[in-house]
Amino acid sequence: MHPEQRPNEEQTKLWNGIAGRAWVDTQPLLDRVLKPFEDLLVNAVAAKSARRVLDVGCGAGTTTLAIAELLGTNGRCIGIDISEPMIALARTRAERAASTAPPAHFICADAQIYAFEPAAFDMVVSRFGVMFFDDPVRAFANLRHTAKDGAELRFLAWRSPAENPFMTTAERAAAPLLANIPARDPDAPGQFAFADRRRLNRILEESGWNEIDIRPLDVSCNFPEKDLVRYFTQLGPLGRVLQEVDEQTRTRVVAEVRAAFATYVQGDEVRFNAAGWMVGAR
Ligand SMILES: C[S@@+](CC[C@H](N)C(=O)[O-])C[C@H]1O[C@@H](n2cnc3c(N)ncnc32)[C@H](O)[C@@H]1O
Numbered sequence: 327m328h329p330e331q332r333p334n335e336e337q338t339k340l341w342n343g344i345a346g347r348a349w350v351d352t353q354p355l356l357d358r359v360l361k362p363f364e365d366l367l368v369n370a371v372a373a374k375s376a377r378r379v380l381d382v383g384c385g386a387g388t389t390t391l392a393i394a395e396l397l398g399t400n401g402r403c404i405g406i407d408i409s410e411p412m413i414a415l416a417r418t419r420a421e422r423a424a425s426t427a428p429p430a431h432f433i434c435a436d437a438q439i440y441a442f443e444p445a446a447f448d449m450v451v452s453r454f455g456v457m458f459f460d461d462p463v464r465a466f467a468n469l470r471h472t473a474k475d476g477a478e479l480r481f482l483a484w485r486s487p488a489e490n491p492f493m494t495t496a497e498r499a500a501a502p503l504l505a506n507i508p509a510r511d512p513d514a515p516g517q518f519a520f521a522d523r524r525r526l527n528r529i530l531e532e533s534g535w536n537e538i539d540i541r542p543l544d545v546s547c548n549f550p551e552k553d554l555v556r557y558f559t560q561l562g563p564l565g566r567v568l569q570e571v572d573e574q575t576r577t578r579v580v581a582e583v584r585a586a587f588a589t590y591v592q593g594d595e596v597r598f599n600a601a602g603w604m605v606g607a608r
Pocket of ligand 1 (some may be wrong): 334337341360382383384385386388406407408409412435436437438452453454455456458459543562
């Protein structure tokens with residue numbers, strides 16, 4: 327990082343701009359796709375009988391709201407996210423849910439540097455929200471500082487692009503037609519930043535977490551076929567590049583990419599296997 331740059335400047339821009347807008351627009355679709363992971367995280371909180379839970383990179387607040395509902399009036403779940411549009415949606419959803427469920431609370435800030443109250447949480451969780459730090463050791467040390475003694479860290483991250491071919495189908499199929507799709511850098515902040523288990527282990531060790539447990543997790547996901555074009559034209563690196571192309575190119579790319587997804591379509595559903603890590607530490 328350049329010394330004059332603010333931490334996470336690039337990711338802050340992305341999640342407050344094009345990626346944040348795409349995640350807000352497709353929130354119900356993404357929640358459908360990621361529902362099995364939501365359930366895994368909520369079950370982990372239930373098993374721990376946690377009272378105060380922090381949800382890092384909470385996005386539009388789906389897991390925060392589900393955990394707040396689980397905890398009921400005995401507990402409290404707070405979500406933190408760097409994206410203003412996603413936190414705005416999370417707060418709207420929390421207000422809507424407030425008449426029937428205990429409130430979830432949201433902070434719009436960078437979890438890497440936010441001045442959390444020390445020893446405030448007995449569980450720190452995340453559904454794919456912790457791979458975007460430019461200084462992950464500093465970020466996880468900051469999370470440790472707000473965890474009580476013996477608190478549990480529990481999060482989900484993606485394994486490698488090779489193990490998640492569905493997630494890179496769009497950019498692979500579009501590459502011959504579009505020269506400017508950014509390549510995935512396994513060491514840079516981003517979706518696959520924790521694909522390398524040894525790197526992830528080292529980051530957690532260096533930030534002071536113990537009893538590190540990184541387990542592969544293969545989950546079958548699905549969503550309606552009618553949402554497939556929306557999925558690949560709005561999300562990921564292709565979604566970003568497509569905003570800037572002319573209509574004719576866009577039509578050609580959409581046809582090419584849609585054809586590449588054919589193997590994942592079964593009737594009126596898209597089905598794929600997602601390869602993740604379930605990460606635990608204390
Ligand atoms: C892949 S999305 C996951 C969102 C949410 N956990 C979910 O499952 O729907 C990653 C989230 O991490 C957030 N994020 C990225 N860098 C962050 C940071 N430094 N501090 C807090 N949140 C961050 C993004 O804004 C985004 O909402």
